[in-house]
Amino acid sequence: MPPADDTTPRALAGAPTGPVAVPAAVERVAGGARLEPVWENQLGGLTFRVGAERYVKWAPAGVTGLDLAAEAARLAWAARWTTVPEVLEQGADDEGAWLVTAALRGRSAVEAPWVDRPAEAAAAIGEGLRALHDALPVGDCPFSWSTAERVARALEHLDAGDTPAGWSPEHRDLTVAEARARLRDVPDVDLLVVCHGDACAPNTLIGDDGRWAAHVDLGSLGVADRWADLAVAAWSTEWNYGPGYAGTVYDAYGLAPDPDRIAFHRLLWDAT
Template identity: 65%
Template sequence: MSRPVTAETPTGPMGVPDVVAALAGGDTVTPVWRNELGGLTFRLEGEAVRYVKWVAAGTPEIDLPGEAERLAWAQRWVTVPRVIEHGADDEGAWLVTAEVFGRSAVDPRWITEPATAAAGIGRGLRLMHDSLPVDQCPFDWSVEGRLVRADERIADGEGPTDWSPEYRHLELAKARACIGDPPEIDRLVVCHGDACVPNTLLHDDGAFAAHVDLGSLGMADRWADLAVAAWSTEWNYGPGYDGVLYEAYGIAPDPERIDYYRLLWDMA
């Protein structure tokens, strides 16, 4: 079974927040993305193309000021969107970035060429992990910090019915014990933090172009990214492409770490 879609391209009418309309001025505004937490992304097209991410006030899971900081830091070494401005008001927060050339790996072009796309995602993730300097990274995505979020979700009443089908058979106490006993770190890197398929952009020849949506970027074991990136190929392309991603990254699957970081992803 595949995991439910948690973000999607809008298919019907979608309201444009007042601040987005103001930022657009006379530019054409096109909704391009909506996630399950209510975050919206719009394309503003005029003399130049810009993208605006907007989230309603009171949505702590999406930290746009934090993403702006991470993008500004990471752009010294890797290709990510350039921050133009960001801000907040009583209604919500927004982040405006410049266009980055490339197609999302969930573009219809790549849905029909999943093996090429999965390989591009793997190579792009390896490039990020090799390029971003751990010793200069001020951001954290460690297991310890993520366990705090897992406990908050448990306290809010979340449990197995909220997890992916692969883990719904687990009892809550057993699952919490599992994520509380992480495997030894394989290689500490600066992780993307949400390396799912939609967040990689590819050139038309399948070469890696850029990463987007880096609101959780921080230091962690590389398997925290790898396990979920490969998992998301199944959600977006169907089964059988995780191995393509691992091979392109240059690593053999590690079943123990894959299982651990997928369960942690579900719970945290």
């Protein structure tokens, strides 16, 4: 995923570009195995590959929005119906929290070779998201990612001084009052599903056959309108591959674009 510029929203996560300090808990988990930092986000969260069989995510203590215990619970629940990382260990200390998972077959949709084959990757993202939504049972899901809760959080952020000036190019020209009004104009629910919660391109793994293989990073998984996932999944192809692939995601998912729902859920993503 490229760094933020005037075409991408906010600061985006991505592969580390410089030296990474390894937390003590991660060193302990590795037990002498080779550690390779593979991902970092804007909140200070890190992901390391441990040898060939494990990954460990680490989040600094006290950071809102990186709840690895919550992610472990969601992975354990979702694993009954779809392919997600197996949880091997989860814990915390004064420095931070960690989550150890088993490696899965497939490569991220933003790694080689898929980053150089964006049409195939976008199709796999759409197909995989539809499979996830079809597989996970809404009635059995104990987790929520509801629009109402997220809108309330977005309005709190605006009350605390957040402004659209730091959002994506599509939204940066909005005034705070305009952003509030649009966030309060919530479209009717199309279909409730168990959403991934962060359906951006990096979180779909693709197998050697070009088909989706698994999903990762399900820390926000919960029940919501399917467009909350789909609008952002398609949008993320622009950040990772350039323009022209959002339609491929919608086609592979099996839905025609819904401009009003897409616009709303992208704004809500930016605002939260």
